[in-house]
Structure formats: structure tokens, C-alpha cells
Amino acid sequence: MKFFENGDGVTEPRGFFASGVHCDVKGKKDGALDLGVIYSKKPCTGAGVFTTNDVKAAPVTYCIDLLKNPKSTFHAVVANSGNANACTGAQGDADTKKMASEVARHLKVHSKEILVFSTGRIGVPLPMSRITAGIRDATDDVLQEFDGAHAFQEAILTSDTCTKSCSAKIETPGGEITVGGVVKGAGMIEPNMATMLAFLTTDAGASPELLKTILKQAVDQSFNLMTIDGDMSTNDSVVLLANKGGGIKLDLEEPTVVRKFQEAVNAVCAALARKCVSDGEKVTKFVKVRIQGAPSDEDAEKVARCIANSLLVKSSWYGSDPNWGRLVDAAGYAKIGLIFDQLDLFYDDVPALINGEPIIGNKSQWQNIVKGKEFIITLDLKIKKGKAEIWTNDLSEEYVNFNKSE
Amino acid sequence: MKFFENGDGVTEPRGFFASGVHCDVKGKKDGALDLGVIYSKKPCTGAGVFTTNDVKAAPVTYCIDLLKNPKSTFHAVVANSGNANACTGAQGDADTKKMASEVARHLKVHSKEILVFSTGRIGVPLPMSRITAGIRDATDDVLQEFDGAHAFQEAILTSDTCTKSCSAKIETPGGEITVGGVVKGAGMIEPNMATMLAFLTTDAGASPELLKTILKQAVDQSFNLMTIDGDMSTNDSVVLLANKGGGIKLDLEEPTVVRKFQEAVNAVCAALARKCVSDGEKVTKFVKVRIQGAPSDEDAEKVARCIANSLLVKSSWYGSDPNWGRLVDAAGYAKIGLIFDQLDLFYDDVPALINGEPIIGNKSQWQNIVKGKEFIITLDLKIKKGKAEIWTNDLSEEYVNFNKSE
Numbered sequence: 012m013k014f015f016e017n018g019d020g021v022t023e024p025r026g027f028f029a030s031g032v033h034c035d036v037k038g039k040k041d042g043a044l045d046l047g048v049i050y051s052k053k054p055c056t057g058a059g060v061f062t063t064n065d066v067k068a069a070p071v072t073y074c075i076d077l078l079k080n081p082k083s084t085f086h087a088v089v090a091n092s093g094n095a096n097a098c099t100g101a102q103g104d105a106d107t108k109k110m111a112s113e114v115a116r117h118l119k120v121h122s123k124e125i126l127v128f129s130t131g132r133i134g135v136p137l138p139m140s141r142i143t144a145g146i147r148d149a150t151d152d153v154l155q156e157f158d159g160a161h162a163f164q165e166a167i168l169t170s171d172t173c174t175k176s177c178s179a180k181i182e183t184p185g186g187e188i189t190v191g192g193v194v195k196g197a198g199m200i201e202p203n204m205a206t207m208l209a210f211l212t213t214d215a216g217a218s219p220e221l222l223k224t225i226l227k228q229a230v231d232q233s234f235n236l237m238t239i240d241g242d243m244s245t246n247d248s249v250v251l252l253a254n255k256g257g258g259i260k261l262d263l264e265e266p267t268v269v270r271k272f273q274e275a276v277n278a279v280c281a282a283l284a285r286k287c288v289s290d291g292e293k294v295t296k297f298v299k300v301r302i303q304g305a306p307s308d309e310d311a312e313k314v315a316r317c318i319a320n321s322l323l324v325k326s327s328w329y330g331s332d333p334n335w336g337r338l339v340d341a342a343g344y345a346k347i348g349l350i351f352d353q354l355d356l357f358y359d360d361v362p363a364l365i366n367g368e369p370i371i372g373n374k375s376q377w378q379n380i381v382k383g384k385e386f387i388i389t390l391d392l393k394i395k396k397g398k399a400e401i402w403t404n405d406l407s408e409e410y411v412n413f414n415k416s417e
Numbered sequence: 418m419k420f421f422e423n424g425d426g427v428t429e430p431r432g433f434f435a436s437g438v439h440c441d442v443k444g445k446k447d448g449a450l451d452l453g454v455i456y457s458k459k460p461c462t463g464a465g466v467f468t469t470n471d472v473k474a475a476p477v478t479y480c481i482d483l484l485k486n487p488k489s490t491f492h493a494v495v496a497n498s499g500n501a502n503a504c505t506g507a508q509g510d511a512d513t514k515k516m517a518s519e520v521a522r523h524l525k526v527h528s529k530e531i532l533v534f535s536t537g538r539i540g541v542p543l544p545m546s547r548i549t550a551g552i553r554d555a556t557d558d559v560l561q562e563f564d565g566a567h568a569f570q571e572a573i574l575t576s577d578t579c580t581k582s583c584s585a586k587i588e589t590p591g592g593e594i595t596v597g598g599v600v601k602g603a604g605m606i607e608p609n610m611a612t613m614l615a616f617l618t619t620d621a622g623a624s625p626e627l628l629k630t631i632l633k634q635a636v637d638q639s640f641n642l643m644t645i646d647g648d649m650s651t652n653d654s655v656v657l658l659a660n661k662g663g664g665i666k667l668d669l670e671e672p673t674v675v676r677k678f679q680e681a682v683n684a685v686c687a688a689l690a691r692k693c694v695s696d697g698e699k700v701t702k703f704v705k706v707r708i709q710g711a712p713s714d715e716d717a718e719k720v721a722r723c724i725a726n727s728l729l730v731k732s733s734w735y736g737s738d739p740n741w742g743r744l745v746d747a748a749g750y751a752k753i754g755l756i757f758d759q760l761d762l763f764y765d766d767v768p769a770l771i772n773g774e775p776i777i778g779n780k781s782q783w784q785n786i787v788k789g790k791e792f793i794i795t796l797d798l799k800i801k802k803g804k805a806e807i808w809t810n811d812l813s814e815e816y817v818n819f820n821k822s823e
Binding site: 063064065066095097098100132133134135244245335336337339340342343344345346347348349350351352367368369 | 755
């Protein structure tokens with residue numbers, strides 16, 4: 012597999028075009044790009060993974076319904092930032108349908124072949140006259156095959172500080188397959204309800220069922236590891252479109268190709284998720300929290316989340332202070348029956364606690380590790396075999412001034 | 418009932434004395450008071466409610482053990498700030514016992530008649546030579562009956578910005594009974610693991626069983642409402658000591674007196690908890706989140722906590738922005754089966770949503786309410802009868818600059 016950081020992402024696979032335009036969703040006349048389209052002339056099969064929040068935005072329920080039908084095919088994605096079209100009632104549903112039908116009209120396809128996404132403020136109706144004007148411009152650009160991949164990347168951002176894309180290529184007996192992706196997350200200064208939208212494209216062909224299985228596995232090993240506090244926004248969505256633009260159809264009877272393709276999708280999702288975790292206001296570190304030896308995997312995840320969500324733990328990382336005390340305290344309030352005097356704790360491979368006893372001789376080593384930009388915390392509870400991993404970051408200066416030392 | 422904000426608190430009931438001294442727990446030589454004693458010459462019965470964190474500090478397990486014995490009586494509490502004596506192994510247990518025995522030696526009582534509390538940094542052994550010097554000074558002060566209530570209040574603070582005390586008096590056929598209290602919380606900028614220590618005293622007499630029942634009820638209606646994210650520190654403790662200094666013993670055969678006493682303890686705990694919620698870095702608002710109509714009380718609490726812990730919701734309150742969208746989104750990720758289009762939402766008594774429809778005509782009213790220093794959010798899920806209440810606050814400027822508008 013060849014992997015490419017950044018770049019055009021979703022338009023790397025053959026036959027995909029993208030665009031991004033300013034249609035002033037927020038009514039601020041700031042010129043920011045805020046609506047985009049991804050288009051494939053060839054029809055695509057599709058799969059999606061969506062928020063499990065009880066409250067789902069209108070476009071989310073719309074896409075879930077479309078993707079339920081195994082016969083659905085798709086020609087385009089339309090996405091706007093600045094307004095989530097969430098908690099907008101019947102009007103919101105009508106507006107989503109209108110977005111789809113406007114895109115379809117310009118692209119001369121069926122409106123059920125368009126997937127719709129929104130992100131931004133909740134509870135405010137979409138400014139539909141401006142949105143439809145934007146759709147006219149954005150579809151025009153993709154029909155003219157403009158090079159709009161970066162404009163699309165920009166159009167979906169909200170509080171993100173940078174665009175986030177990547178792609179991967181694999182060789183198969185039938186030729187090359189490319190997987191591309193783009194994501195918007197949000198500064199980790201707002202861990203709750205930061206909407207995450209990710210779009211993946213490929214020039215392989217695949218049944219919707221196979222795409223769904225592959226996407227689900229990739230999401231479980233990437234975006235779901237970075238979820239903070241189990242919260243999901245009303246709009247979180249990850250979709251994968253496959254247009255068979257390279258002529259190769261994935262087939263379970265060729266498991267080697269499917270496995271390679273899975274690895275490519277995994278790599279793209281992992282890189283995009285990592286970019287989301289690292290794109291926060293003044294985030295300086297990327298941290299993997301690994302728990303092992305828990306009573307169950309579920310218990311391990313609880314402990315990992317308590318650590319990863321502790322403002323005090325994250326603040327201490329920012330201050331390059333290993334502070335295992337705060338970390339163990341956070342682990343303790345997962346209340347899964349942790350026994351302090353049998354805990355082993357490692358910063359990367361360096362033991363900090365063995366059976367609850369600090370290994371003081373290693374202190375300068377832990378401190379150096381926590382000074383780095385990336386490290387792994389491993390906590391072994393030594394109870395049973397349960398394990399989990401969570402990806403997280405440190406906290407911005409604004410949070411930390413007060414907390415970084417005692 | 419007569420209620421008194423602030424004041425001497427724990428020394429208001431007859432026969433209690435308190436002190437606070439500087440013994441340089443942190444080794445910073447900053448002169449800050451960091452060790453205190455509450456003393457009653459008459460023996461007290463006692464009751465306590467403690468952290469449920471898997472990791473309990475040495476003094477917590479020590480106090481739990483002492484209070485388990487229904488025959489235990491107590492003469493004093495000793496508490497230090499600056500060091501939590503948590504995750505300190507066998508040395509920590511020995512140091513706790515040493516603190517008790519040193520206090521007992523100076524007060525000429527048995528070491529099992531001393532309760533011990535610590536708060537501060539985790540994982541560092543106590544500086545016992547300085548602690549024992551502090552104990553000598555602090556016990557000296559209470560034996561000489563110095564007026565040290567305020568010094569004690571100060572000695573237990575960590576990141577708190579002010580001392581927090583109150584008292585209540587009730588009239589009974591046998592005479593007056595006083596309940597006094599003091600608490601330390603922490604800036605809500607650190608919602609995780611902010612240790613809360615509360616000490617209550619009364620000049621009534623009561624069996625340990627009755628005290629425990631009364632304290633448990635009061636804590637459930639106060640400190641447990643303000644707990645953030647289910648987290649508790651390694652050291653959280655609330656204790657109530659009863660010395661019968663006024664000569665009146667509470668008796669279940671006089672239910673009117675017991676009820677009045679319960680109300681006094683409730684009032685003291687509620688006021689102290691409220692002071693904790695309001696004492697954060699630049700906290701400007703005190704908010705009660707009430708959920709009703711949930712499938713169960715447990716579900717209602719989940720929803721209340723999701724709202725109360727949402728950084729985006731709290732940030733919007735700080736910006737005096739009602740932002741019901743963020744609030745409903747937060748409620749949705751409790752995932753208890755909430756149905757958006759049957760939600761009723763109120764700011765104080767003013768409806769903002771009825772059956773999920775915004776009552777736009779009331780908008781200026783909600784905005785005025787959220788501009789106030791104190792308001793109540795009521796969310797009715799209209800599913801079943803489950804309800805819950807959580808007390809919380811807005812978020813400091815540092816968190817908010819980035820989030821308060823979109």
C-alpha cells in the first residue's frame with residue numbers, strides 16, 4: 012500500500028470531482044467557503060456509519076433511509092457548514108429533500124442518488140435561497156470538472172483550524188485501486204458535540220453490504236477510538252462511495268484483494284481520525300491510552316475514557332508533567348474494581364508503577380516521554396483480560412494556566 | 418429555623434473549637450494555613466459519607482473503618498491541605514495513624530477518637546516532621562480555646578477562591594440546637610477529581626445510626642446533586658459530629674424534633690454545596706438542571722449530567738445565550754430514547770420548546786433569564802415519570818472565548 016498524507020483526498024480515485032463555494036450560510040458575508048459537492052458520473056454504491064445520538068439531524072435520518080435500501084446508487088454528496096439542520100422539525104426534512112432535488116436537477120440524476128450532510132448551528136432553519144444558489148454554483152463546478160478538492164475540504168470546516176485529507180493506493184491483479192478521504196472534526200476545546208463528517212471515495216466497485224462491513228471495521232478502529240465521553244453530535248457521519256471507476260469489483264472470492272482494500276480504508280480512516288484529534292486549539296500532543304487486564308473490554312473502555320476525558324490529566328500532559336497520581340485517580344472513578352497495589356503503569360515502554368509502587372529511578376525517563384509530541388500510556392489492571400484503546404490529546408493553554416502545577 | 422450564611426460554622430454549636438496553622442505541607446514556605454483541627458472536649462458520635470472511587474486515600478479508609486464501629490466516639494478532626502496522602506501505600510496508612518496519634522497525644526484522648534483528612538497532591542508521601550509540628554500548634558490553639566474557626570476554614574482550601582461556611586439553629590422543647598458546617602471544594606475549571614471535604618458539627622446528641630441516616634439524606638439532596646460526571650476524588654468526605662453540648666439527645670420517639678434537625682442539616686449541606694458550585698474561576702451563574710418525564714430516575718440523571726457536563730452548553734450560559742439546540746443535543750447523547758418532537762423545555766417558568774417546537778415569541782424572555790445569575794432549566798421528556806436534578810455552573814472565560822458564539 013502506498014499512503015499519501017493530505018493532497019486531494021476524495022478526488023484521487025478515478026472519476027470523482029469535488030467543489031466548494033461560498034453561499035453565505037451564516038449570513039455573515041465573510042466570503043468563507045461553506046457548501047461543497049462530491050460528484051461521480053458513474054453511479055456509486057455507498058455505505059455509512061452515523062451518530063447514535065437520540066436526536067439526529069434531518070440530513071442524517073435522510074441518508075440513513077437511503078442507505079438502508081441495498082439497491083440505492085449515488086452520484087453525489089452535498090454538504091454545508093454553518094448550519095446543522097438539526098432540531099428543525101418538518102421544515103428541516105423538507106429542506107434536506109430540497110437540497111437533494113436541487114443537486115439532482117443540476118446533475119441530471121435522480122434526487123434519491125444524492126446524499127446530504129450539514130454541520131454547524133443547531134435549531135435554526137437553513138437559509139434555503141442562499142443554499143440553492145450555492146448548489147447551482149457547486150454543481151456547475153463539478154460538471155465542468157474543476158479541480159475543487161481543496162475547496163471542498165475547506166467548505167465543510169467549522170471550528171477546525173486546517174483542512175484534513177489523505178489517500179491510499181493498493182496494487183491488485185486487476186490493477187490499482189485508490190481510496191481517498193476528507194474529514195472535518197473540531198477543536199478539542201469543545202469535546203462535547205463537535206460534529207465529525209468524513210467522506211471516503213474509491214474507484215473500486217463493491218456491493219453495499221461489503222462496503223458496510225469494511226467501513227464499520229475501519230470506523231471501529233479509528234473514529235470510534237477518538238470519541239470523547241461517548242458523546243456524538245446530532246450530525247456525525249462517515250460515508251464511503253465506490254464508483255468502480257478503475258473497473259475492478261471487490262469480490263469475497265478474492266480475499267487477498269478484499270483484505271488489502273480493508274487495510275487501505277483502515278489507513279485512510281486512521282489518518283483522518285488522528286488529524287481530528289490533533290486539530291484542536293493549541294493541542295500539542297497526541298496520546299494513546301491503552302488499558303489491559305480489566306474485568307472486561309467494556310470495563311477497560313470505561314477506564315480509558317475516564318483517563319482520556321480528565322481535564323486534570325490532559326492539563327498535566329500539556330505541562331509535560333507525567334502526574335501518575337491524577338491518572339490513577341481518574342482510572343479509579345471508572346469504578347470497575349481497580350486494585351491500586353497491583354497496577355502496572357507505563358509511559359511508552361518505561362514502567363512508572365509496578366504493583367502500585369512508583370519506580371522512582373525511571374522518573375527522568377517518563378518526564379522525557381511526556382515532553383514528546385506523541386506517547387502511549389499503558390495501564391495494566393492485572394484483573395482479567397479486558398482491554399481497550401482510546402486516542403486523545405492534551406488541553407489548550409487556556410484550560411491549563413490554572414491547573415498545570417499544584 | 419434560623420439560617421446564617423458564612424460566619425464561624427463548625428464552632429457555632431456549643432463545645433466545639435477549631436484552629437488552623439501553617440506547617441508548610443508543600444514545602445513552599447508561603448505562609449499559607451494548611452493544617453487544622455476541630456475539637457470537642459465532650460466525646461462526639463459521628464457519621465460520614467465518603468468517595469466511592471476505587472482508589473481511596475489512606476485517611477479515607479482509616480475514617481471509614483473507625484466509623485464502622487457503632488461504639489466509636491470522637492474528640493477531634495485533623496485535616497491538612499497540600500497533600501492528599503493518596504496512592505501512598507503502607508507509608509500512607511502509617512502516616513495517617515501517626516497524625517491521629519499525635520493529635521490524640523496532645524489532646525490527651527485515645528487515637529481512635531481522632532478522624533483524619535487530607536487533600537491536595539496525589540502520590541507523594543506526607544512531610545511528617547512538618548505535619549507533626551503543625552499538629553502540636555493546632556492542638557495547642559484548640560486547647561486554649563482560641564477563636565480559630567476562620568483559620569480552620571482557610572487551612573483546608575486548595576484551589577478554592579474563598580472560605581465557605583454556614584450554620585442553622587432550630588428551637589425544640591428542650592432548647593436550641595445548632596448545626597454548623599465548613600466545606601472546601603475546588604474551582605469548577607477542574608471538574609474531575611476536585612476533592613470535596615465537608616465538616617459538620619452539632620450540639621445535639623444522637624446515635625451514630627440516626628446521624629448516618631440524617632447525613633445520608635442531606636448529602637443526597639446537596640453534595641450528590643453537584644457531583645460532576647459521576648467522578649469522585651480519592652479523598653471526598655463529609656462528616657457530621659454530634660457532641661450533645663446543648664444537652665438535647667435526638668430521639669426517634671420525638672419525630673418533630675428529628676424532622677427539624679434533618680431540615681437544619683439539609684439546609685447546611687445545601688448551602689455548602691451551593692457555595693462549592695459557585696466557587697470556580699470566574700463562575701458567574703448557578704444553574705439547576707431538572708429533568709422530568711424520563712423512562713426512569715436513572716435515565717433522568719443521565720440526561721441531566723449530559724447537559725450539566727457539556728462544555729458547549731456551559732459556555733453558552735456564560736455568553737448569556739440560551740442555545741436550546743446545544744442543550745437538546747447534549748440531552749440526546751444520553752441515549753435514553755428521547756423523542757425530540759415531544760420535548761418541553763423551560764427556562765425558569767418560560768416555555769422555550771413545546772413538543773419540540775420553539776416558542777419564538779418568548780425568546781427575549783429566555784434570553785433575559787439566562788442573563789441572570791441563577792436560573793432553572795426544566796426539560797420534560799414526556800415518556801414516563803423519571804426525574805432528577807443536578808446543580809451546575811457556567812464556564813470560565815478561558816474556556817469560552819472560542820465557544821461562546823458560532
